[in-house]
Amino acid sequence: MTADLARFSINQMTVKQLSLPELVDACGDLGVPGVGLWREPVQAYGVEAAAKLVRDAGLTVTTLCRGGFLTATAPGERAAALADNRRAVDEAATLGTDTLVLVSGGLPPGSRDLRAARERIADALAELAPYAEEHGVRLAIEPLHPMFASDRCVVSTLAQALDIAERFPAHQVGVTVDTYHIWWDDQAPAQIARAGASGRIHTFQLADWITPLPEGVLNGRGQIGDGAIDMREWRTYVEEAGYTGPIEIELFNDTLWTRDGREVLAETAARFAEHAG
């Protein structure tokens, strides 16, 4: 591992064309010390088997993505979401990561009430956070870009995420700081300081902002260095706020997914070193 990559972690979604063994193998070859994993491919491989694979390779699992989707109003849906999030906590604990990323969920069909949806997240966390603590897992609320507010995540800013997180102890609930979602927000640097002051920066993720956005806007995240975001500036904000943990690169990008996964991983590691290392 080179010094430049000491804090680098590759989020599995960035190179989802690689199987889990391929990813672990490529990380070994390239000197990548950490991975952020996703539940679905881990479940498909087997959670215990995945845990052994990364452990035997000496890889750090920096996060598990993702829990959340806690905005349902129907009691049955809400109970199912909570049960699924408890399973996510269990999986995180099995994988040996201390951080479960939460994407809150969008508005229920027909609803126009963002405020009530945000309150339901807080209500759900009151049940989930103590369970997570018992299993040694911290929950990291991720504000998503406001363009996802209706259909994916009613928590759109770090300030909103912290307003919820601060109702709980920091070792139970913190936030995910992801450049892609917050780079436009002139309040975000102050909110990063706020998060850091109470020890609530549970993970730091990078993706670049490029346009035009694709239809549906989900899979248009840019490779580091290709877009509008000054990665070193944001790294400075989190470090001035006391964050010293891993830095994950998480790209959802249809074009990257068509390419050779090892090549994309090597490129991503190089971009990390160049723009954020």
Next chain:
Amino acid sequence: MTADLARFSINQMTVKQLSLPELVDACGDLGVPGVGLWREPVQAYGVEAAAKLVRDAGLTVTTLCRGGFLTATAPGERAAALADNRRAVDEAATLGTDTLVLVSGGLPPGSRDLRAARERIADALAELAPYAEEHGVRLAIEPLHPMFASDRCVVSTLAQALDIAERFPAHQVGVTVDTYHIWWDDQAPAQIARAGASGRIHTFQLADWITPLPEGVLNGRGQIGDGAIDMREWRTYVEEAGYTGPIEIELFNDTLWTRDGREVLAETAARFAEHAG
């Protein structure tokens, strides 16, 4: 004109398939008292001729869209943008509207500095605002949704827009409140109150938020009532802030543009009455 439509204004872009005479004619038939006009179709028709057309029909021109694009760094580009904005002020004055909507512009190619781009807007307004005042025109900075921050408008929130506007007298520079761009922002109601307190709500526009967003995200605004935004809630915010002016509906929507323009105008007026009247 029915009482329900007393404050309704149709933004020309909503029914851009109609020629200016067709639009004016349809407004007369449907009892629509106001129109928000766009520079390009007005220029194509002739500014003086357009002014006479709407004046003779007894229509109020509620806004002219749009000036702005003031973020260039190259001196020649900056001078050209200022000259173009002075022409926009002249056109607004000729059309008899007191409000020119400003879309600030995106990052210059290769730039990653949103803060500096926002400062350049303030610098440009220092030149433009007195000129506008001399012509009886108020400038209305429009924050666009953060998904446009890099390529169209570096001003993403009402708070950012007011931070710039408040450097000038309210009769020179205020803001555009458009539901589409701010609906996700839990700080927006307080910022509307802030804007109203100093008389800076220069126009109020409606569009609904629907998903999935189309490629490029520009032309996916929803018809009123089709999406996630509670129009009456936002109307209440601006009215509690003292705004009593026209309410424009401005939709960029590829599907609406394929339909008969008169039919879309009639539908839009009906939706206004149902959801925001």
